[in-house]
Amino acid sequence: MILKSLEVANFRKFRDQLRIDGFTPGLNIVVEPNETGKSTLLEALRAALFIRYSAKTELVRSYVPIGDDVAPRVNVEFEVQGQSWSLEKQFMKAPYVRLTGAGSRSESDAAEEALQELLGFERGNNRGSDAEARGPLGMLWVEQASALAVEGPNRIVRDTVRGVLEAEVGAVTGGRRFDAIRANIETAYSALRTSKTGQSRGELATAELRVGAATSALQQAEVTLRHYEQALTDLESAKSRLRIVERDLADPEVTEQRKQLEGDKKVAETITLRTTAAEAQYAQFEERAAAAGLRLKRLDDAEARDLDARSQLEANEATRNEAKQKSDAAADEEKSLRGALEAARAERERCEAILTTARERVGAFAKAAAGRRAIVALKALSDLEERERALLSDAGATIDAETLDHLGQLERAAITARARFEAGAVKVDFTLADGTALRIDGKSSDASSIDILAATRIEIGDIGSLVIRPPEGSGRSIEADRASAEDALAAALRALDISSYSAALSRNERAGAANRELMALRKQIAAACPGDPTVGLAAGSDALHAFVSTLDESVTESVAPTEDIDELERAAGQAKPHEAAALARHEVARQSLAKMEKTLATAAADLAAATKEASGAANDLEVVLADGDRPALESTRSEALRERAAKFEGLEAARESAKAFDIESIQRRIENLERATVRANEDRVDLTGKIATLEAMLASEGTSGPGGQVAEAQDEEQAAIAAGDRLRREADTLEMLRKALAEAASEASRTFLAPVTKRAARYVQRLLPGCELSFDEELGPSTVVRAGIDESCGDLSRGTQEQLAILTRLAFADLLLEDGAPISLILDDPLVYSDDARLETMTDILQDASQRMQVILLTCRSKAFRHVDANRILLP
């Protein structure tokens, strides 16, 4: 097919009529800037061919320019197999279609059908979404966006291509048969295993579960059976043990043995009785012999005791007498020494009494003398104290230095103020006759002289008055100064009670002299009161005053004593050692007496005890002798000893025979026999109970048939395993079959698509040397094999994808062309993502293709295709 011209009017942005012609059979490049509407041109071309004139779909309405109410119109002139055709189509308003060519002319639906027939497509849905129905031109008229996707051709192309391929490869029969069988196998397989992971499911999974369940059921049944059989074994052993126990219980030997032992026991008991009797008799005579012996011993003891008591008594009497004598002597000695002590003590006391009296008298005299001295001293002191008081008064008038100084200053200030006053003031002296009243400034005055500082009226009696005016330079302030200074001085003098400053000075001198004298006087007073320790008088005038006030008349009356104190003291000193010596001597005698008396007491007590013992021993001996005398006692004992020896022999004989029948061991053996019987009886009860339990258990367990259950479980396990194996084998078979089918399918499609692959390879080799493009069963490019590595087309770069898409279309176009289909390749703004080298290769390929078919490139990149030798059409 060769497009000759295209004319549009009222079509989207082409409101005005636009006619493009000059398309040539080879390569055409339509260059136009962006947005002038090249894509709209392709749309218009599609509208003319594939959209029915009468359609009112949204797509068709979109053909109408926005805001206009006009009828879109497209006219196309083309050539198919040398025949020229003209197609005119108007949409929406008064729509029509007209196909003219090959000497015929058709309109309306007939024209549409003729067009479909001519260009090999089918009636579509008029909404632009029916790529499957558009045939080769639908595939080869590539709009901007879809050029990018590497996708399979539409159905009509596919069918056409299949037709071509079958013609070329040979009849590919059985395709549908293959699919049906494969689907059946897949269904059968997926009933047993999941088709993706091959995991068991459905019947196979159930069968496998059944094996697991059967195995665990078998284990369970075996456990139950083991328990049951264990119970049977236990029962058997319990029963055999019971038999043994019962046989033991009924053993005649045991009975016989027991009877024998009972007899032995009786014999042993008799022997024991006899032995006991012999033992008693022996003991009796032994006792008797012992009693006789004891009595003899008592006699011996009594006699010895009597003898001892008597000799002791004699010794004690001698001792006591001796002690008595010594004691008496010591008493006499003590008595005489006590008298001496009392004499010495009386002598000392007398001497001391005399000495004391003498001392008292000497003391009283000394005290009186002191009192008299004190009175004399006090008298001398009174004069001194009188003088002290006078001096104290003078000394107290001292004016302190600061006050004195201040007073001096005040006097100097008064003198100065007065001097200044007298210099400025008018001195007026009055000499008035008596009775004459003087009035100064209206006020009566008796002054003889005044100082006038201001104008002053002086009235003297009734004579009249005169005003004295002092010079202007002086003032009242001078007078005020003088008055205040004199007042201050007067106040200070008044406070000190003196007349003048000089008086103050003389008063201070007097006070100083008094002070010095006072110091001397005080030394005198101290000397006058030295104190007297003999009568407890302290130094100082106060102590003296106090002491004297206590004295009475006796002071004056005391007489001097006559005793010689020293002599008296010496006599008292001699009496004291005499008394001490007497006291010591008496003490020794007293202790000696006490000791002798103690010895005497002991001796007396011993004597008393010995006396008592002697009488007791005598009594004892008397009592012992009352039982019999010594020869009688000795014969009794020897008789008893003889009897004892006889009884001992009898006892030994009895013991000897008891040894042969040990009653304890016989008893032990009897007990052992009894214990064994008791235990056997217990065992019998236990075993009987156990047997009953086991029998009951077995009876109830046995009803379910544990052995049968194991046999059934074994069969079930085997059956389950067999069923599982059968299904697994079926699944394995199906798996192998489906794999074989899958391999065959992919192999077949490789073979089948070889022609497409071969044609595409021509182009691909030029673009991507060393690469092979393969196609899937839907004829879509699936993988690119590059250096032996498969790569899915979807993973390639956008540029490569676009290039491959164009090459694929070219490959199909070649096939279709060979089939005689009307072919025209239109590419809208292609190869945007291609680099320069690829672009050149691609344009070369397109140029080659344009030798076989018309190729129209719509582009806005005139520069990119400048190197291409082609028919260039510029849009107005």
Add this chain to the structure above:
Amino acid sequence: MATLKIIHTADWQLGKPFGRFAPNVRAALTEARLDAIDQIGKVAIADGAGHVLVAGDVFDNVDPGDRIVMQAMSRMERAPVTWWLMPGNHDHARAGGLWSRARARAPSNVRIVDTPEPVEMAENAWLLPAPLEHRTTVADPTSAMVNMITPPGALRIGLAHGSITEFGATGESSNLIPPDRARSAGLDYLALGDWHGFLTVGDRTAYSGTPEVDRFGREEAGACISASVRSGDAPVLQRTETGRYRWLSRQWDLENTGDLERETAALRAEARLSDVLLSLRLSGVVSLSDRVAMTSAIEDRLAHELRHLDLDAQGLSARPTPEDIARIDVQGALASATDSLRVRAEAGGPDAELAGAALERLYVEAMRLDAEMAR
């Protein structure tokens, strides 16, 4: 001359589970074992025998459920004969075990002889039993018969379960019975169990076999022995069939479908197929189409006619002919899948057998599809 008519039977194996069979087959086989008791009862009545001696293995295992025991007892109760049951190796006697339960549930005409002591079964006729107390005993269980004393002139009938020692046999197998026991113990008849077929050993010793066959490997139907035991003289023994099901094993070597038809016809002539359990092994090399046709003829027809079929068709190899291959598809993907499977099947590798099966399945699927399309 005293004569006693008895029925000698053994190896009832009641309670055998038959778990690997389909439920209906299983139920039928179980029922048939019980029916055999009725059958034996009928034979006894017909023969005028008042006693049935069961020489061991009354039950299949040592602890069958009460249900089995009761079913057996109720069947025996119906027949007006005395049943003498003795423990065998499958159901050996143990204190408190199966036989205690069985005795507790036994009707008056059922006697259990589980101790090796002579018992007077009829006037002047004594039964000398050798019950087994273990599954296997090294000692000869019948040795005690020699010392069992019976009144002079009384019939002595031994009842035992085990194998007869063969000449030169080492003592390894168990429950061994010397072949001359009847003579050595002065028995008029020694009724044996354990061997599932009919077998006589000398003129006074016999195995009755099982009354209803329970496994493959025994072609004849189950039976019992009608014996007339005579004092001093050898007993008169009569084998009487009582079994219903036949357990047949066959190996068919097939070359074509005609062979199969012939074999099938022969089998039909031999037995009623609904009472036959068949273990069938196929062998031979045939075309794929023949193999499919044969297996489907067996599985879709013969199997349904039989009570049960164990089919082992692995020995029947398919050698696909060009026609077979062509019937799947002459070209295209199916043909190439067929070819790849055929190559693998013929290469004989580890998955050759599986590849053969896959190929057969593909053939079957193709035929099925063709049949569907033809409709």
